[in-house]
Every structure is written in structure tokens, then in C-alpha cells.
Amino acid sequence: MLDGSDGYVTEDGRKIGAVVMEMKNITLRFGGVVAIENISFDIREGEIRAIIGPNGAGKSSMLNVISGFYIPQEGEVWFHGAKRPPMKPFEVARQGIARTFQNIALFEGMSVLDNVMTGRLTHMTAGIPAQALWKGRAEAEEVANREVAEKIIDFLEIQHIRKTPVARLPYGLKKRVELARALAAEPRLLLLDEPMAGMNVEEKEDMCRFILDVNDEFGTTIALIEHDMGVVMDLSDRVVVMDYGKKIGDGTPDEVRSNQEVIDAYLGVSHD
Numbered sequence: 001m002l003d004g005s006d007g008y009v010t011e012d013g014r015k016i017g018a019v020v021m022e023m024k025n026i027t028l029r030f031g032g033v034v035a036i037e038n039i040s041f042d043i044r045e046g047e048i049r050a051i052i053g054p055n056g057a058g059k060s061s062m063l064n065v066i067s068g069f070y071i072p073q074e075g076e077v078w079f080h081g082a083k084r085p086p087m088k089p090f091e092v093a094r095q096g097i098a099r100t101f102q103n104i105a106l107f108e109g110m111s112v113l114d115n116v117m118t119g120r121l122t123h124m125t126a127g128i129p130a131q132a133l134w135k136g137r138a139e140a141e142e143v144a145n146r147e148v149a150e151k152i153i154d155f156l157e158i159q160h161i162r163k164t165p166v167a168r169l170p171y172g173l174k175k176r177v178e179l180a181r182a183l184a185a186e187p188r189l190l191l192l193d194e195p196m197a198g199m200n201v202e203e204k205e206d207m208c209r210f211i212l213d214v215n216d217e218f219g220t221t222i223a224l225i226e227h228d229m230g231v232v233m234d235l236s237d238r239v240v241v242m243d244y245g246k247k248i249g250d251g252t253p254d255e256v257r258s259n260q261e262v263i264d265a266y267l268g269v270s271h272d
């Protein structure tokens with residue numbers, strides 16, 4: 001239940017903190033197509049926040065605005081109490097926002113460990129000149145980055161494939177490696193674009209467990225797009241519902257489940 005600006009307590013007793021991200025009156029157009037029309041919502045510290053809606057509703061566009069891939073024509077993005085100026089994706093990443101993609105975007109020829117290490121790039125301060133001049137510092141940084149990567153690999157139970165080239169992995173494991181790479185950045189906000197898409201029931205159950213564990217163990221705030229309503233209702237604390245670029249619902253899973261506009265636009269039809 002919402003209890004003012006400091007946060008709220010979930011039904012299962014988890015404490016959700018203050019607002020960390022605020023999207024204010026966001027409008028995004030592609031030529032004549034209005035992908036997002038005047039949408040506002042917030043994300044609170046420690047929350048699992050879902051964005052749902054039919055195909056083409058504007059969900060991925062919204063995630064792309066949060067991660068800096070798209071700059072909206074109108075509206076403001078606030079992160080940790082500061083209005084964000086237009087930024088490049090790598091600058092957004094440096095602020096502590098990491099993401100996974102709808103279609104897996106890994107380096108297929110590289111090992112799992114090396115892919116996870118690329119998630120540490122935003123934390124690497126020693127550039128090539130510094131590495132040449134201060135070899136010790138670069139080595140110490142490399143060791144520290146490796147430790148974080150190995151910790152994440154253990155956490156997501158992919159130690160047995162750490163040396164395996166990604167191309168050789170089944171789909172469900174590739175999705176888990178993508179999650180590992182995003183987590184290696186130690187994000188304050190983790191964005192997941194359809195983390196269960198294309199998975200079988202067992203893979204979905206595993207992914208759900210890992211998402212909950214990440215939220216619980218690391219306290220990571222998570223925003224996710226997902227079409228599987230069972231998953232959304234089980235995982236999320238609050239849900240934003242989009243349709244044709246507009247926000248048609250926002251609230252707890254129970255609240256959106258009983259919202260007639262949401263039922264008519266989305267929940268009343270099958271989404272598999």
C-alpha cells in the first residue's frame with residue numbers, strides 16, 4: 001500500500017523505498033507514429049515494476065527512453081532526484097542503469113565469462129594509456145572486475161559453462177548469460193525486455209526465481225516488459241499498462257487485473 005513519498009510495504013512484507021525514477025509526460029514520435037503519448041509513471045527503490053500491453057503499445061520504446069537509446073520529443077526523465085539531460089546510452093549506463101534486450105545481444109563467439117566481463121566496461125577507469133603507464137593499477141582493476149563477474153556467475157548458477165562459447169548454449173542459458181552481463185554492471189536499475197520470451201515452462205520458472213533472487217539479494221530495482229501474465233502477476237509489485245502509446249492502467253497486479261479498460265484492451269485476449 002502506498003504510504004507517501006517514503007515508500008510502501010508489500011503484502012509479503014518487503015519494504016519498497018522512495019521514487020528513484022520518474023517519467024514525466026513523455027511523448028516519443030517516429031515521424032507520424034506516436035509511440036508514446038504523454039505518459040507519466042514512477043519506479044520506486046527495490047520495486048519490481050512491470051510494463052505490459054499489446055504488441056506495438058510502446059513498451060520497448062519506453063524502455064529505450066529510460067536507457068537513453070531514444071530521446072523523447074517531450075517530457076522529462078528524473079533519476080535519483082535529478083532531471084536527466086539528453087544522454088547517450090553509455091552515459092545512462094554509467095549512471096547505473098543496465099538492460100537486457102528482447103532479442104539476445106551477446107558476443108556469440110566469446111565465452112560466457114568474457115561476455116559477463118563486458119558488463120564491467122562502465123566500471124573500468126584505466127584506459128589504454130593508463131594501462132601502459134600504470135600496469136599495476138590496471139591489473140588490480142582487472143582482478144576486481146573478474147571477482148564481480150565470477151560472483152554473478154556463481155549467483156546465476158552458470159559456473160559449469162563459464163568457459164563455453166555462447167554460440168553453443170541453448171536459448172534459456174543465453175538469456176541467463178545476458179542477465180549476468182547486465183548484473184555485472186552492478187546496476188541501480190535493471191531493465192529487462194521480455195526476459196522469458198521463447199522459454200519453456202522450466203526455463204521460465206528458473207528465470208522468475210533468479211529475478212526474485214536478484215531483487216532480494218542485491219536489492220536491485222527492476223523494470224521489466226513481459227507478455228506472460230502469470231509471470232507478471234507473480235513477480236511485480238506494480239504494473240503500468242500501455243495501449244497505442246497511452247497509459248491505460250497503473251497499480252498493483254490486483255488493481256490492473258480488475259481495471260475494465262485493461263481487461264478490454266489486453267487481459268481479455270490470449271498473449272502467447
Ligand SMILES: Nc1ncnc2c1ncn2[C@@H]1O[C@H](COP(=O)(O)OP(=O)(O)OP(=O)(O)O)[C@@H](O)[C@H]1O
Nearest residue numbers: 030033034035053054055056057058059060061062
Ligand atoms: N525505430 C522505430 N522507427 C519507427 N517506428 C518505430 C520504431 N520503434 C518503434 N516504432 C513504432 O512505435 C510503436 C511502438 O513500438 P514498440 O516496439 O515500442 O511497441 P511494443 O509495445 O514494445 O511492442 P512489442 O510487444 O511487439 O515488442 C509501433 O507502432 C512501432 O511500429
